[in-house]
Amino acid sequence: MKRATGTVVPESRDATSRWRPIHAGRWRWGKDAKGRSSWARGRVLASLAVLTSGLLAFHAIVPNTVGHLGSLLEAFLPWLGLAVPVLLVLALLRRSVTALVFLLLPAAVWANLFGALLLPGDRGAHDITAVQHNVSDENTAPVGTAEALIKAAPELIALEELTPPALALYEEALALDYPYHAVEGTVGLWSKYPLADVGRVDIKPKGIEEGWSRGLRAAARTPWGETAVYVAHLPSVRVRLTGFDSGWRDESAGLLGAAIAAEKLDKVILLGDFNSTVDDRGLAPVTSQMNPQPQDFAFSWPAVLPVSRIDHIMTRSATVTGVRTLPATGSDHLPIAAGIKLAS
Numbered sequence: 533m534k535r536a537t538g539t540v541v542p543e544s545r546d547a548t549s550r551w552r553p554i555h556a557g558r559w560r561w562g563k564d565a566k567g568r569s570s571w572a573r574g575r576v577l578a579s580l581a582v583l584t585s586g587l588l589a590f591h592a593i594v595p596n597t598v599g600h601l602g603s604l605l606e607a608f609l610p611w612l613g614l615a616v617p618v619l620l621v622l623a624l625l626r627r628s629v630t631a632l633v634f635l636l637l638p639a640a641v642w643a644n645l646f647g648a649l650l651l652p653g654d655r656g657a658h659d660i661t662a663v664q665h666n667v668s669d670e671n672t673a674p675v676g677t678a679e680a681l682i683k684a685a686p687e688l689i690a691l692e693e694l695t696p697p698a699l700a701l702y703e704e705a706l707a708l709d710y711p712y713h714a715v716e717g718t719v720g721l722w723s724k725y726p727l728a729d730v731g732r733v734d735i736k737p738k739g740i741e742e743g744w745s746r747g748l749r750a751a752a753r754t755p756w757g758e759t760a761v762y763v764a765h766l767p768s769v770r771v772r773l774t775g776f777d778s779g780w781r782d783e784s785a786g787l788l789g790a791a792i793a794a795e796k797l798d799k800v801i802l803l804g805d806f807n808s809t810v811d812d813r814g815l816a817p818v819t820s821q822m823n824p825q826p827q828d829f830a831f832s833w834p835a836v837l838p839v840s841r842i843d844h845i846m847t848r849s850a851t852v853t854g855v856r857t858l859p860a861t862g863s864d865h866l867p868i869a870a871g872i873k874l875a876s
Contacts, residue, residue, distance in 0.1 A: 574628020577619055581631065584615045584638040588645060592813065600778050606811040607769075608840060610829070613642040656853040658871030659756060660687040664803040664843050666765070667702075668863035669693040669718075677861040678705035684858055684869050688752070689722040690803035692765040693863075717745025719763045719804075725752045727761075733791050735764060737783040747788065751797065756874035759850070760797040764788050764804035781807050782814040789817025792848070799874060800848035805865070807842050822846040828855040832866045845870035 587594070591609060594602040605612075616639050623631035663686040667677055671693075678701070681689055689710065691702065699715065706713065710722035714730040721727070733747030746765040751758050766788070767780040785806070792800060802822065810819050825846060831838030838857070843865060845852060851873040858867040 574623055574626045574631035577623050577626060577628060577631035578634035580615070581619055581634040581638050584612060584619070585641050588612055588638060588641045591811070596813065600814070603778050603782075603808070603812050603814045606813060607808050609809070609811050610642075610646050611839065613638070613646065616642065656851075656871075657873065658853045659874045660754070660872050661869055662686055662688040662690070662801060662803060662845050662872055663858070663867055663869045664690045664805075664845050665858075665861070665867035666692040666805040666843060666863060666865040667694065667698070667861070668865065669695050669698075670864075671698065671862040673862035674698040674701040675705045677863065678702050680859060680861050681867060682706070682709050684867075686869060687724045687754075688761060688801065688803070690761075690763040691720045691722070692718060692746070692763070692805050694718050694720050714748060714750050716748040719746050719748050719765050721748055721750055721761060721763050721803075723750075723752055723761070725754050727752055728758075733762060733764065733788065735766070735784045735787040735791070737767060737780040737787075739780060740767070746784075747791070749791070749795075752801075754874060757799060758797055759799040759801055759874065760795050762788075762792065762800065762802045762804070764802070764806070766804070766806045769807050778808070778812075778814050785815050786817045789821060792818065792821050795848075798849045801850065801872065802846040802848075803844070805843050809840055809842065810844065819846070822848050823851060825852055825855070830855045830857050830868055832857060832868050833864070835860045835864050835866050838866060841868070843868050845872070847872060850874050 587605065588609070591602065591605050594605050596602040616635060619631065619635055623635060661684065663681050663684055665681060667674070671677060689706070694702065694715065699720070702720070703713065706722050710724060712725065712727045713720060713722040714727055716732045727750040730750045732745060733749045735747040736744050748763040750761050752761050766784045769781050770777040792802065806815055808815055810825055823846070830841050832841050832843040845855060845868065853871040853873055855868055855870045858869055860866055
């Protein structure tokens with residue numbers, strides 16, 4: 533046929549196929565250069581989609597016996613969803629209907645696990661606000677850090693990696709707003725409520741030298757009754773050629789879990805840097821005793837480009853209504869704040 537201008541437009545050889553290109557030599561959606569249909573190719577991509585789905589849904593069965601691979605996977609579990617857009621692009625380039633269909637599986641599993649985190653939710657009313665922050669022992673602006681935390685107006689502030697020179701600055705900066713505080717080793721708690729029965733919580737693994745102290749327990753006398761408040765900083769983990777090195781962290785989590793299990797007060801608030809996410813089975817001695825956390829990403833580490841929330845605020849016989857990150861300070865962690873409902 534001809535346009536009004538006289539330009540000739542070549543017709544497709546098969547006008548009934550909307551996916552057939554007009555120009556000769558170009559691949560068609562229906563078949564590739566070897567004559568394979570879009571259903572017959574892309575089986576490798578489909579297999580990868582199934583594998584991704586399995587890792588997301590059944591991460592708990594990935595063994596920890598070799599290099600703690602299960603814990604490593606769980607520490608970054610939400611990021612496994614990035615496989616979906618990557619496989620989607622490859623499936624489109626491969627023109628594979630099979631791969632596209634199978635990609636619905638990991639997309640659905642990820643949405644079921646983490647999709648709610650992307651939606652605004654009803655945080656609910658809360659009685660107090662608590663802030664958790666690893667301030668970093670290399671922080672050169674302790675006073676500015678303290679002032680930033682005060683702006684969130686929390687009733688409780690937990691700090692880790694306190695050094696002797698910085699501790700004096702934090703104590704001075706927080707004294708007016710938080711008249712009660714307790715420090716054990718490198719962790720501290722500042723409170724608007726009176727603190728009683730302050731003591732060290734021994735979470736030191738056997739292989740660490742004496743003098744290492746990162747656990748604290750105090751009873752806060754709140755208007756909703758006496759509440760046990762724990763502050764903890766579990767040992768760091770390392771990704772090595774041999775795998776995920778989390779032995780000390782796991783041992784410390786076991787000791788912390790035992791201390792909470794023995795806690796006589798009904799209400800418990802736990803704040804700290806646990807060096808992993810709540811999905812990590814290595815934290816099970818602790819997380820199994822606490823109420824489920826609300827679904828919030830609130831990634832806290834590293835501060836420059838947060839990819840994981842390793843700082844946590846948990847409760848027992850109380851409810852965390854929501855978790856959010858606060859603006860960056862002089863630390864390599866972002867502070868997190870949580871609303872807590874203590875009333876029954």
